[in-house]
Amino acid sequence: MKHLLHTALFYFFVLQSANSQQLKSPNGKFIMEFTLQKDGTPSYSLNYKNKTVIKPSKLGLELKDDKKSLLNDFTVIDTKTTTFDETWKPVWGEVESIRNQYNELAVTLNQKGTDRQIIIRFRLFNDGLGFRYEFPAQKNLVYFVIKEERTQFVMTGDHTAFWIPGDYDTQEYDYTTSKLSEIRGLSEKAKTDNLSQTFFSPTGVQTSLMLKTADGLYINLHEAALINYSCMHLNLDDKNMIFESWLTPDEKGDKGYIQAPSHSPWRTVIVSDDAREILASKMTLNLNDPCKIEDTSWIKPIKYVGVWWEMISGKSTWSYTDEFPSVQLGVTDFSKAKPNSTHGANNANVKKYIDFAAANGFGGVLVEGWNEGWEDWFGHYKDYVFDFVTPYPDFDVKGLHEYAKSKGVKMIMHHETSGSVRNYERHMDKAYQFMKDNGYDAVKSGYVGSIIANGNNHYNQFMINHYQYAIEKAAEYKIMVNAHEAVRPTGICRTYPNLIGNEAARGTEYQAFGGSKPNHVTLLPFTRLIGGPMDYTPGIFEMDLSKFSPNNKSRVNSTIANQLALYVTLYSPLQMAADFPEHYNKFPDAFQFIKDVAVDWSESNYLEAEPGQYVTVARKAKGNNNWFIGNVNGYEPRTSNINFAFLEKGKKYTATIYADGKDANYKTNPQAYTVRKIQVTNTSKLSQLSAAGGGYAISVIENKK
Template identity: 70%
Template sequence: MMYMRLKKNRNSVSSHGATTANVKRYIDYASLHGFDALLVEGWNIGWEDWFGNSKDEVFDFVTPYPDFNVAEIRDYAKQKGIKMIMHHETSASIRNYERCMDDAYRFMKENGYDAVKSGYVGNIIPNGQNHYNQWQVNHYLYAVKKAADYKVMVNAHEAVRPTGLCRTWPNLIGNESARGTEYQAFGGSKPSHTTILPFTRLIGGPMDYTPGIFENDIHKLNPDNHSWVNTTLCNQLSLYVTMYSPLQMAADLPENYDRFLDAFQFIKDVAIDWEKSWYLEAEPMEYLTIARKAKGKDEWYIGGTNGEQPRTSQVDLSFLPAGKYVATIYKDGKDAHYKENPQAYTISSQKVTPKTRLKIWTAAGGGYAIRITKAE
């Protein structure tokens, strides 16, 4: 599933965007570009008094703001072929969430929501508990099992790192559970970060990393925030291949994608689930290149993610079956740099075979993405 998000600014009530009109605009955009679903944050009352206040009862998970018409949005999304994903921010008040959980899941099903993104931002309530102790780990399992009772898919953020639980409870479609893209707005992660996670965090299960950021300067979105996304645009494209999840997000604003529609095409094309994967080259903290075959299709995708040092990647296509193919290559421009020129990229196509060896230069904090299809 590929989804988009209408995100609330967690530190600003005035930035409330979860209005019926705005959600419809996002539904239209998601439908136009072939996405499966839309997640809306900030739809339910309580956001004006939630963070850092250690309040036990903040959200009830069934009461929308007056300008968020649940039924109207439900019907409009269905008409456009878009599934809606519910958002449950608990503000780390676990007792309150468990008290409300049955009502919340019933409300979801009554309104056509089959998936929930849950969040656990803040210090755990009751005091003395934390995100990783046994009491809280038991809660995560309880939430997944309760969701299964209602046939609800769970994508948990700020939860404990998974250890294969999704094999027993496959409705746990993914977790964040490490520094995802959101942390780029909290001072930024190092460019090497995503060359490490596939060998650490992702061993436990799929990660909802939320890639796809095309605008690096967070200040343009929030004048009080001077953070910077420490990757190039093509590095962001590569993450759809290297950071495995059957649930992927296009995490930027529609207006930023509209500025780079040719690069946005890769996000629209890239597969979500895979039949087979090949790790072509890797040095944690430095670089990582992965190739994958799309499930049920004669399409192959390659993602190359680079750390701090520019380098030339060696891409061996011998994993391809015998035949002739066309490779569409999205790569850093010759003057690209994650800090100085992150939006410099080129797109080219060339004929390839299993004997082809590609040499692709990647910038500092850069990367590349390749789509391979059979030649006509």
């Protein structure tokens, strides 16, 4: 039940002076102090269990073409405090219900000489701090342009950081682990090629940024509820160990167009001395608005297969023909073209995937490359690149829908924009209606390449508004969205749960582009997944791509057991079995776990966690008493020790353990695995070896009486 109560001032903070207030978390472990410095600059600091997390850090915004920015000369004219405590139920998620409990301080500031007012609102949870800038309606601050947001996060030392380079266009990088002082020297090495990338600083990094202090504190810096504002990166002053916000600009260098009343996204600091609590935090979701979709019955978690990995790996192609050097939609006649014999999205191949999905209990089939335009889709700054409704001659939209429907399988649409967002918005209503007319309830959208709209980047305000528009428009048509190459999520899936997946990080496809670090998947839960689920596309069983795609010499840096574990450790309500049906048929006992594992959960317990080294998670399937456990491991082999205390007392279960083989190794022996069954109860314990780049997966099924 929702509980909102205004309470006495002294209950939340001690008024130390006219310009200094303290705010405590509900459990008393956090103390945030707001201070107005002598020159009227607002600042804050944060302590956790009597340890300083954030030293006094300045707040404010630098404005463009304005004689005076929103940085200093402020006075406090009002403070308000509230306490809030509710429990809400997500449409889908890692848990069945989420507690949202915080104490809040809202400080209203008035600027001398301009008579402009801003509010800085702080919310202190039991797992960290969120704060934002608010711009109330007023005559002296109506329209303004942000030159830069000057939010600081002053560190207490040279922490260990798990980071990717600051970039306005992509997050598709492997993570680098280093001291803060080493970022500058490693920034060039940390960069890898991408189809669109724009770096801004040798000490720039992206959020969600994970840090660890020398005395064992884990700190996560991110943002929540990114709407109508530019994405925030962080730039490090490595002499003083100060991170400062760095917003993504537009083509003119402007970083935000604001009309009051409005507010910024929340800036978030999640802290614990236990890494597992970082992963379990729901603060990012709690800082977003409640669900705005009245009827959510059509939003359903799903496992799927699809025509995708064969194109990514080079076995087949998206394009239909090799005859046309260029394509003009409505002019180019594909009915007279000679097929190239490598086009993956053909009727026979798609039916094979539909049959496989139906035979193995998968709910959906994704098909990429079904629509005209792929012959010259990339690299030409082409505005009218796709119309999202015209199929190639060998793809029967209606016939395949009817075939899939007869098998109890849903088709998943693919919309690649090629960065031409004006073109996508031009066609969006027609494209979504086409989906509904043909039985498609979900779309995977893509934004590969540079943005074709006045030189914008993927993460500036213009594009943030586009992604939000696509989500809200899809909700009107009751369509679920899985956005790739879009901005990394910030918990908006609470408000619009039809945003059922995102990429926004280095996913499985990079295993076909030269590989990813074997500990990459031990870092994603601490970084990218803090803001929302990832469509990582796991489940690759054939690690040597040259065996089926001779020109591709890449290897997947993972064991089969590690691939199975990803279905549990990398949470998503949308999970793909990404490999080919024939590869799964070679390993039917291992494939059984992918068939069995749930995609929606009533309870999640993080059993072991250390960023960059290992993550072990146990999750209870929604609607029954079965559990699934996943462990992913980094570079070094280790023994994972867990107990089953999370199981219901008095019940007996059969645990099927899918583990690395004795000699398993991501480099030399990735397909070595074992499968065994044991009986367990809530008093059972397990010691299990995890190989380098390996792991294990366990299904724990309640015994029937």
